[in-house]
Structure formats: C-alpha cells, structure tokens
Amino acid sequence: MLKVDVITLFPEMIEGAVSHGVLGQAVKSDLLSVKAHTPREFTEDKHRTVDDRPFGGGDGMIMLAEPLKKTIEKVQHNTSKVVYLSPQGRTLNAAIAKEFSKEEHLIFICGRYGGIDQRIINEYVDEELSIGDYVLSGGELGALVIIDALARFIPGVLGHGESAEKDSFSDGLLEQPNFTRPREFLGQDVPEVLVGGNHKVIGEWKDKVSALVTLKKRPDLFREYIKVETEKYNSLKKKKTAAPIKELKEFFLNLPPQEREVLGLADLREEDFNV
Ligand SMILES: C[S@@+](CC[C@H](N)C(=O)[O-])C[C@H]1O[C@@H](n2cnc3c(N)ncnc32)[C@H](O)[C@@H]1O
Numbered sequence: 001m002l003k004v005d006v007i008t009l010f011p012e013m014i015e016g017a018v019s020h021g022v023l024g025q026a027v028k029s030d031l032l033s034v035k036a037h038t039p040r041e042f043t044e045d046k047h048r049t050v051d052d053r054p055f056g057g058g059d060g061m062i063m064l065a066e067p068l069k070k071t072i073e074k075v076q077h078n079t080s081k082v083v084y085l086s087p088q089g090r091t092l093n094a095a096i097a098k099e100f101s102k103e104e105h106l107i108f109i110c111g112r113y114g115g116i117d118q119r120i121i122n123e124y125v126d127e128e129l130s131i132g133d134y135v136l137s138g139g140e141l142g143a144l145v146i147i148d149a150l151a152r153f154i155p156g157v158l159g160h161g162e163s164a165e166k167d168s169f170s171d172g173l174l175e176q177p178n179f180t181r182p183r184e185f186l187g188q189d190v191p192e193v194l195v196g197g198n199h200k201v202i203g204e205w206k207d208k209v210s211a212l213v214t215l216k217k218r219p220d221l222f223r224e225y226i227k228v229e230t231e232k233y234n235s236l237k238k239k240k241t242a243a244p245i246k247e248l249k250e251f252f253l254n255l256p257p258q259e260r261e262v263l264g265l266a267d268l269r270e271e272d273f274n275v
Helices: 011-017 021-028 065-075 094-101 118-124 140-151 199-217 219-234 244-253 257-262
Strands: 002-007 032-037 080-091 105-110 127-130
Touching (some): 002 065, 002 140, 011 032, 011 140, 021 032, 032 065, 032 140, 065 105, 080 140, 105 140, 127 140, 199 219, 199 244, 219 244
Parallel strands (some): 002 105, 080 105, 080 127
C-alpha cells in the first residue's frame, strides 16, 4: 500500500477530498493511505503560531521552520520521499505521477502565505513539485492533484476494464473521443466501426483517431510521437505499410465527412500533416 502523509495547516481540505470517488475507493480498499498532519500540533505558544515575518522585510508571512521540522520528523522514515509543493518545482505530468505511484511513502509539504523557510527545503526536501506556472494560495490543491493523478496508476485502483495506461498522455497521445447510448443524438451518429463488434479493428481505429486528435489539439505532442514512430518504422527491414504519417493521413482522408464531424476533426486539413 502506498502511504501518503500531507503536512498542511488545513487538514480538513485533504481529508474531505480523499473520501470521495476513485480516491475514496482506493483508501477504503487499502490500496492507498492518505493522512493529514498539521504543524500547529507542534507549536508551544498560546496562539499556536505557525508563521512569522520574513527577515529583510517584504510582503507576507513565512511558515516557521520549527513546527514544520517536528511534523516532518514525526512521519519521515528511511524510505520516505519528501516533496514540497511549490510553483518553483518541476511541473507535474503523467510520467511523474506514474513514477510517484511506485514509491512506498510520500510526504507532501503544503506551503501557505509567502511559502516556507528555505532551510526546511535544504534539509528535508527531495523534490519541489509544481502543478503549473501560476501561483496558488496554498499547496493543498497541488497535493490533491498529484495524489489523484498518481492513484490512477496504482494497480487495482481503477475499476475492471479501466486503465490509466489508456488515458490521455500515457502513451504520449491524447485519448480518442468516447460515446455512449443513444447511437444517434442531436443528429450525430456514433462512428460505424464502434458498433461493429470487431475489437481488433476497433483498437486500431482508436489508436489512429487518438493520433489525429493529438495532431489537432496538441501538435507539440504529436511531433514527438510521430518522430518516435518514424524512427521505429525506418529501422524495420521489411516494410508492410506506408510511413506512419502517410498512413495516418490516408486514414484521415478516408474518414467520411460525418465521422470527421462527430469526432471533432472537421477542421483538420491535409496541410496539418506537414509536421
Ligand atoms: C502564495 S504561494 C507562495 C509563493 C512563493 N512566494 C513564490 O513566489 O514562489 C503559497 C504556497 O502555495 C503553494 N503553491 C503555490 N503555487 C503552486 C504551484 N503552482 N504548484 C504547487 N504548489 C503551489 C506552495 O506550497 C507555496 O508555498
């Protein structure tokens, strides 16, 4: 079981969020444990002070080092990875979430106010992690984002038939569009292949549509993907198919206009394949 300890001034934010949905199920099934700890527990003054003014002046308050040190030491052991949620860290992505899901014990430190005393980072933090290039008022939402994203990679957390490996980003591509009943809705029909029942054909079709959706929405990811696929293709001695980009373009050009429409690909153009 992956254990996560979150150090926060607002434990209720963490406890509330991990008791619902996929995370709630993961906790109930003992695949994940998430506990929140507050540095206020380690304050000795009557106001339970956890912050003070920064040396040298400046805006805002800084979280005191001593209560944080004591909270970290309460939960840390030799296999712990200590992560400080910070806008200055490496930016979270699916690969990092997957890497974190393999840890035994994670400690997330959530800053508030102007952040935490640098000496805590120097002494205890293995990694600073950001959830994007913007500033939040606290690390709690960041900690919850990473806990949610990593939990999806823990075997058994997602229900039968679901897999984080099929989600967007896992193979460098975005997921294809999905449809459920009814077959026809608002004058739009579900693509024919999806109701044909041939799972091999459906699988190959989904992979191609996924590549097209990525080309349309995230050409940066698509370029990386097609580079790798082209290298693989060029290293093959006997080539049974056309080059990946050519094959994909042919697949797109053969899609009936109403299917392009229902897949949200109506405005993709032949010249978009010149990557
Ligand atoms: C107002 S911010 C402090 C920002 C800090 N003064 C700076 O400019 O780097 C308070 C806390 O929110 C959290 N935080 C803010 N933005 C974040 C982000 N993009 N990713 C993760 N955590 C963030 C951090 O824990 C931080 O200590």
